[in-house]
Amino acid sequence: AQSVTQPDIHITVSEGASLELRCNYSYGATPYLFWYVQSPGQGLQLLLKYFSGDTLVQGIKGFEAEFKRSQSSFNLRKPSVHWSDAAEYFCAVGAGNSASKIIFGSGTRLSIRP
Amino acid sequence: EAEVAQSPRYKITEKSQAVAFWCDPISGHATLYWYRQILGQGPELLVQFQDESVVDDSQLPKDRFSAERLKGVDSTLKIQPAELGDSAMYLCASGTTSGANTQYFGPGTRLTVL
Numbered sequence: 586a587q588s589v590t591q592p593d594i595h596i597t598v599s600e601g602a603s604l605e606l607r608c609n610y611s612y613g614a615t616p617y618l619f620w621y622v623q624s625p626g627q628g629l630q631l632l633l634k635y636f637s638g639d640t641l642v643q644g645i646k647g648f649e650a651e652f653k654r655s656q657s658s659f660n661l662r663k664p665s666v667h668w669s670d671a672a673e674y675f676c677a678v679g680a681g682n683s684a685s686k687i688i689f690g691s692g693t694r695l696s697i698r699p
Numbered sequence: 700e701a702e703v704a705q706s707p708r709y710k711i712t713e714k715s716q717a718v719a720f721w722c723d724p725i726s727g728h729a730t731l732y733w734y735r736q737i738l739g740q741g742p743e744l745l746v747q748f749q750d751e752s753v754v755d756d757s758q759l760p761k762d763r764f765s766a767e768r769l770k771g772v773d774s775t776l777k778i779q780p781a782e783l784g785d786s787a788m789y790l791c792a793s794g795t796t797s798g799a800n801t802q803y804f805g806p807g808t809r810l811t812v813l
Contacts, residue, residue, distance in 0.1 A: 589741075621804075628703075628790055628804040629742070675741050685730065685794075686755065687802055689741030 587612045587680040589690035597696040600668055606661040606693050608676030617679030618659045619687065620650055624672045632674075635659065646670070671697045701725040703805035705791050711811045717779035720808045724773070724793030730754075732802060733766055733776050734790040742790055748774065781812045 588611045598604055610616055617636050621629040633644025640652040650661045659676060676690045704723040712718050724731050729750050734742035745764065747755040750771040759766065763782070768774040778785055788809050792802040 619801075626807075626809065628705075628806040629792075631801065631803065634801060677741075686744065686747065689743075691741050692739075 587616075587678055587688050589676050589678050589688055591674075591676055591690035591693050593693045594691075595694045595696065597698055598666055599698045601665050604661075604663045604666045604670070604695070606674050606676075606695070608659045608661065608690060609657050610659060610676070610678045611657065612678055612680065615654075618650075618652060619677040619679065620644065620648070620659075620661050621675045621677060621689075622646075622672050623675065623692075629675065632661070666695075666697055668697045668699070671695055703791055703793050703803055705789075705805035705808055707808055708806060709809045709811075711813065712781050713813050714783055715780040717777065718781050718810060719778075720776045720789050720791075720810075722774045722776070722791030722805060724791070725803055728793035728795055728803075729771070730794045730802075731768055731774050732792040732794070733774070734792065736788040736790055736807070738787070745776070778810075781810075783812050786810055786812045 590609045592607050619634045620632040622632050623629045632648050633642050635642050635652045643649050648663050650659055652659050673692045673694050675692045677687045680686045706721050731748040733745045735745050736742040745759045746766045748768045751768050764778055766776045788807045790807045791805045794802040
C-alpha cells in the first residue's frame with residue numbers, strides 16, 4: 586500500500602538559515618510526488634510537484650525538492666528561510682490512475698526563530 | 700487566479716445536530732474531493748467525485764455522512780447526526796483529469812462539535 590512518512594514532527598530553524606524537510610514514500614511504481622504548505626487555519630497550497638523528468642524540481646516561494654528513487658525520498662529544501670515560511674508542510678504521493686488519489690504524510694510543523 | 704470556494708469557514712454545532720458544508724470547485728475541474736483533517740494530522744480522503752459520479756467513498760462513514768454533486772459542479776457534504784469525534788477541518792479540492800492530476804484546495808471549513 587502507498588504511504589508517506591515525514592519523520593520530523595516539528596522543526597525550528599533560525600531566520601536566514603537553510604531548511605530541509607524529509608519525506609519518504611512507499612509506492613510500487615514511479616510515484617507522483619507533491620509538497621503542500623498549510624498556514625494556520627487555512628487550506629493547502631501546492632508548493633511543487635514531481636511527475637517525471639528532472640529529479641530536482643523548483644517550486645514557488647523559493648522552495649525546491651529532489652526525487653531520489655534509490656532512497657524513496659522527496660526532501661524539500663530552501664536555502665534561506667523567512668519568518669513567513671512558518672507553517673505546516675505536507676508531503677504527498679499520488680496513487681492510482683493519473684495520481685487521482687493523493688495520500689498525505691502527517692506533516693512537519695516549521696517554526697522560525699528570529 | 701481561480702480558487703476553490705468553501706462555506707461556511709467555521710461551524711459550531713451541538714452533538715446530534717445536522718451540519719452541511721458547501722464547495723464550489725475551480726471552473727472546468729471534473730474531479731472533486733472532500734477530505735477530513737484532524738488537528739495535527741494530514742488530510743484523509745472521504746469521497747472523490749468524477750463529474751456527478753462517486754469514484755471513491757470507501758472512507759466515508761456512510762451511516763452519518765453523505766455527499767452529493769448533483770450537476771457535476773458544486774458539492775455538499777452533510778453530517779447527520781454530528782458526533783464529538785467529527786470535530787475537524789473539512790477540505791474540498793478539485794482537479795483536472797487530463798494528464799497527471801494536481802489537486803487545488805479550498806480554505807476549508809473548521810467544524811467544532813460540542
